[in-house]
Amino acid sequence: MLFGYHWDTQHGELAFAISILPMLLRGLVVTIEASILGFFVAMVLGLVLAVLKGAKSKLVSWPAAFVTEFIRDTPLLVQLFFLYYVLPEYGIVLPAFMTGALALGIQYSAYTSEVYRAGIGAVDHGQHEASKALDLPPHRTFTHIILPQAVPRVVPALGNYLVSIMKDVPVLSVVTVLEMLNVSKIIGDQTFNYLTPLSMVGGLYLILTIIASAIVRYVDVNLPKRGIPLR
Template sequence: MLFGIEWDRSSDLAFAISIFPILMRGLWVTIQATFLGFFVAMILGLVLAALKSAPLKIISWPAYAITEFIRDTPLLIQLFFLYYVLPEYGLVFPAFITGALALGIQYSAYLSEVYRAGIEAVAKGQHEAARALNLTGLRTFTHVVLPQAIPRIVPAMGNYLVSIMKDVPILSVVTVLEMLNVAQIIGDRTFNYLIPLSMVGGIYLVLTIVASAGVRLLDNALPKRGLPLK
């Protein structure tokens, strides 16, 4: 018995059916970690991109330095730092939250470059028109630049969403019971690794295909001239 569910080793099919509900619990954790990590990455990445686009070097240079530091250090080290080091300074988070934050911080550095590329792709005339209309810098960024930049970067952001999903298994090192960790536990207790690992591989393949198709649909649905604002 594992997680309160019985499994049957009498046949491969029966065994696969018996462990499927357990893997679905791990799948739900995987999906939650993916979207929470991606949300953190989108918000923090946008902040870093905005800071790197600032005309003052005293603002842009530290943002570039932070981005390079995050990109050039392994995700596993960042995860261990958040999980083991921060509690020594009184910052204690649950393993799941810590893992999602680590994913979000790591990928925020990559998404900041995606945002920056989209921002720089907006024609300079748009900035000049905004200044001519006496718009503030913040309003220009939120109402003129971003609505035109986002449709251009949706495919790249979708690629990083899939990458985050495939990096979620690394959270198992801090005891997060995501799908691959659950499959490993099943293998350890039943001495049958082939079926649970094969099932996890198949589920990841389906998830990747669905996510990629969703990104393509969103990319085709967004107006290429920019998002409409009321």
């Protein structure tokens, strides 16, 4: 008995699987929430880093490049421990779930920044020249001309990182986040049956990644490939 659930281990594996399914589904919800929040942070922060690294001033681009390399070259687990254990010493205390999602977002922002930069660099240089000829301000050129053409090019790569973030969510169990794998481990510890819960987690992850991949393909096909109209 854990969290109000009774696990039936006396009437076969199917009955046991059915009895633990509600808890695993609760863990699945946590996994999805952490993945979505972490991916959102990675997309936003990655875009910021890409823009800063592309700045003409080295005083801006070099620090951004250093931060990107530092994030990419240090393990996710170290960053997670730093956010969870070190920041509270300076008065910054975040819930375990928020800390974990933030760590995922920061880690993957280093990778998404390179994806964004590649997409921005792939936009024809003539688009920049045409914007200058129309006397458009730089920020409007970027938001209305460059970015809407760059993002559709990088959707598949961003989608791959979404799936990768989902697979890294189990790391959050080290800071007590009850995602699917942590829940299955607790069930195994108390019932001495690890095969069934771990197999179910593997199946749920497979379904989750297939759905995520299908959504990414749909977005890739239906996202407009041209810039939005100027007004």
